[in-house]
Amino acid sequence: MMSNLFSIFDPSTNLFNIPFNWMSTFLGIMFIPYTFWLIPNRQFILWNFIINKLHFEFKNLLGINSFNGSTFIFISLFSFILFNNFLGLFPYIFTSTSHLTISLSISLSLWLSFMFYGWINNSQHMFIHMIPQGTPKILMPFMVMIETISNIIRPGTLAVRLMANMMAGHLLLTLLSSTGISMSNYFIILLIFLQILLLILESAVAVIQSYVISILSTLYSSEVN
Template sequence: MMTNLFSIFDPSTNIFNLSLNWLSTLLSFIFMPYIYWLIPNRYIIFWNFIMFKLHNEFKILLKNNKIFNSTFIFISLFMFILFNNFLGLFPYIFTSTSHLTISLSLSLSLWISFMMFGWINNTQHMFSHLIPHGTPNMLMPFMVTIETISNIIRPGTLAIRLTANMIAGHLLITLLGNSSSSIPFYLIYMLIFIQILLLILESAVAIIQSYVISILSTLYSSETN
């Protein structure tokens, strides 16, 4: 039962031995704002409003960063994860963010770039982060060990947080959907209502998780400056 349940996340769709599941990740670029249109429509105005709000919020977190436009890398990360989370809610579309292949690749590449930039350009500042202000001398070795471990596991926690939340919601929806053939007819309407509520919850989770990943990435970046 467990093998069949988790098999919904297997990238098994293929044509001529070519895996087509990962193409859902590329579909997000179709829905990106068409910035080259001469006359903005409501769709472009809506996305410009979201980008402007995210830019102002990320700019506050990156107040020590001299590069003003560095917030757009985190805005792009937010949009990429958001689109892929939403695409996974549609039937027969592969959920790429439910795999560590995508989430760990994003978080690990960002974390490595932040660490390389921080230790090369701001070495003294990075060392100061290992020992919080006011730490007693006896506790300094333990604090360095704890801070180092917490820093190393950051990309893993980012990836697992996104993957686990995507898997949990999809598994619950799948379990309820598979039980529809074995319940009485008068409970079908209740099951449909519960499924609709779960889809609304998963839509909120898709937005929240993409926002959390981008905010945490911004905070990790601000610590290296």
């Protein structure tokens, strides 16, 4: 039962010995060229409005010492995770962000780039950041140990947060749908209503998780400057 339940997150299923599950991550590339030929409509204007709001918010979080154009990294991260989260809500499309391979690759690569840049260019600032201001001397070794551990586990927490939130909703939808076989007609109507509510909730989770990951990545990058 549990192996069948979690098989929806198994990326090893294939068709004609060709793995198609991970291809869902690259579906966005098919739609990008068409946007340059379309007349700006309401959806295009809404997406530009969202990107501008994110740009100003990330700019404020990064501070005045940030490089020009650095916000586009996190806007691209937000767009990539949001697109893959929404794709997972469609039937027969594998949710790549619910797998630790994708989420850990994103968070670990960003974290390593921040750490390399910070320790190479701002090593003194990185050492100072390990000890909060006003810490007694006797507690300084413990604070350095705690700050080091909390810094190391950051990519893991980002990856597990994204994976767990995307996986939990899909598991709940699968469990509820599997119980509809033995229900009467009245309960099936209630079950469909609950499934619609869960899909709306999953849509909100898809937006919130992409926003949270991009905001936390921005905050982590602002600490190295």
